[in-house]
Amino acid sequence: MSTAYTVGDSTNIKWHEGSVSREEREKLLDQRGCVLWFTGLSGSGKSTVAYTLEHALAERGKLAYVLDGDNIRHGLNQNLGFTAADREENIRRIGEVSKLFAESGMITLVSFISPYRADRDRVRQRLAPGDFVEVYMKIPLEVCESRDPKGLYKAARAGKIKGFTGIDDPYEEPLQPELAMEVSKADGVMKAPEKMAGDILAYLESNGYLSCPKNR
Numbered sequence: 249m250s251t252a253y254t255v256g257d258s259t260n261i262k263w264h265e266g267s268v269s270r271e272e273r274e275k276l277l278d279q280r281g282c283v284l285w286f287t288g289l290s291g292s293g294k295s296t297v298a299y300t301l302e303h304a305l306a307e308r309g310k311l312a313y314v315l316d317g318d319n320i321r322h323g324l325n326q327n328l329g330f331t332a333a334d335r336e337e338n339i340r341r342i343g344e345v346s347k348l349f350a351e352s353g354m355i356t357l358v359s360f361i362s363p364y365r366a367d368r369d370r371v372r373q374r375l376a377p378g379d380f381v382e383v384y385m386k387i388p389l390e391v392c393e394s395r396d397p398k399g400l401y402k403a404a405r406a407g408k409i410k411g412f413t414g415i416d417d418p419y420e421e422p423l424q425p426e427l428a429m430e431v432s433k434a435d436g437v438m439k440a441p442e443k444m445a446g447d448i449l450a451y452l453e454s455n456g457y458l459s460c461p462k463n464r
Contacts, residue, residue, distance in 0.1 A: 270351050270352075270353065273352055273353040274353045274460050275460045276353070277310075277311055277353045277460070278459055278460045279310050279311065279353065279355060279457065279458055279459065279460065280353075280355075280456060280457045280458075280459075280460065281349070281350040281351060281352060281353040281354055281355065281356070281379065282350055282355055282356065282378070282379050282380075282381055282452075282457050283346045283347070283349070283350050283356045283358055283371075283375060283379055283380050283381065284298075284301075284355070284356065284357050284358065284381045284383055284448065285346075285358045285360075285362070285368065285371065285380060285381065285382050285383060286298050286357065286358060286359045286360070286383045286385060287360065287361065287362045287368060287382065287383070287384055287385065287422065287425075288361065288384060288385030288386065288387065288419075288431070289361065289385075289387060289389060289392045289413060289414050289419055290361060290392060290398070290400055290401070290412075290413060290414070291387075291392035291393075291395050291396060291397055291398075291400075291401070292385035292386075292387045292392060292431055293385055293387070293431050293438070293441060293444075294359040294360075294361075294385050295314070295316050295317075295318075295359040296441045297385070297429070297441050297444045297445055297448070298314045298316070298357040298358075298359040299314055300441040300442060300444075300445040301357060301445040301448055301449065302314050302357055304445050304446070304449055305355060305449070308449075308458070310355060310458060311353070311354055311355065312354065312355040312356070312357060313349065313354055313355075313356060313357065314357045314358075314359060315342055315345065315346060315349075315356065315357065315358045315359065315360075316359045317338075317342075317359055317360040317361060320338075320342055320360075321338075324341060324342075324345070325337075325338050325341055325342070330410075330411045330412075330417075331411065332364075335363065335364065335367070336364070336367055338360070339360065339362050339364075339367040339368070339370075339371060340367070340370070340371075342358060342360060343370065343371035343374055344374070346358050346371070347371075347374055347375055347379075350375065350376075350379050355452070355457065361413050361419070363413045363417065363418060363419045363420060364418075364420055365420040365421075365422065365423070368382065368422070381426045381427065381451075382422050382425040382426050382427070383425065383426070383427045383429060383448065384421065384422045384425040384427065384428045384429065385429050385431050386421075386428050386429060386430050386431060387430075387431040387432045388432065388433070388434050389414050390434065391432045391434070391436045392414065393414075394436060395436075400412065401414075401415065404416070426451070427447075427448060427451055429444045429447070429448075431444070
């Protein structure tokens with residue numbers, strides 16, 4: 249007998265199991281699906297490193313995809329603003345999308361400021377153990393503000409943007425990220441994106457994400 253459920257505001261729905269397992273998909277790809285969650289201030293180099301890593305993975309024959317915060321707001325999250333509630337929903341949605349990607353066997357690179365620790369932790373809790381790899385792009389606020397590639401910090405200081413992370417809205421640093429990339433110290437000298445991508449690639453290699461476990 250089929251049983252329907254109520255989930256959130258949805259009624260009369262039922263979970264359907266597919267006939268192709270995650271293990272079979274990962275075996276086809278010879279890799280382990282996961283979510284690399286790049287978090288950090290605006291201007292910390294999240295997307296630059298994520299796209300550099302995506303290219304490096306493709307060169308090794310590995311399937312990866314970047315989910316970029318700005319790009320996602322052009323479509324899926326275009327109806328969200330930057331209030332605390334909208335930021336929470338922004339991360340909830342992309343967390344669910346990245347979960348689906350990881351379960352398909354994809355190495356998923358998520359580049360979102362994601363300023364609130366609780367929001368990131370909720371995404372981690374939704375994923376299977378080992379699927380969520382938090383990558384903290386560590387950089388002083390002063391360096392990001394001096395770089396200001398999009399002119400956003402200047403606009404925020406002028407009061408033209410409200411609720412801007414690091415200026416009048418907090419950024420909560422990860423407490424125990426799997427990877428902490430020191431993008432720059434106070435001197436403003438930026439580490440090369442290729443070097444950071446290489447370090448992350450080495451982490452993926454040593455932790456078994458770039459091959460399918462033989463016992464599956």
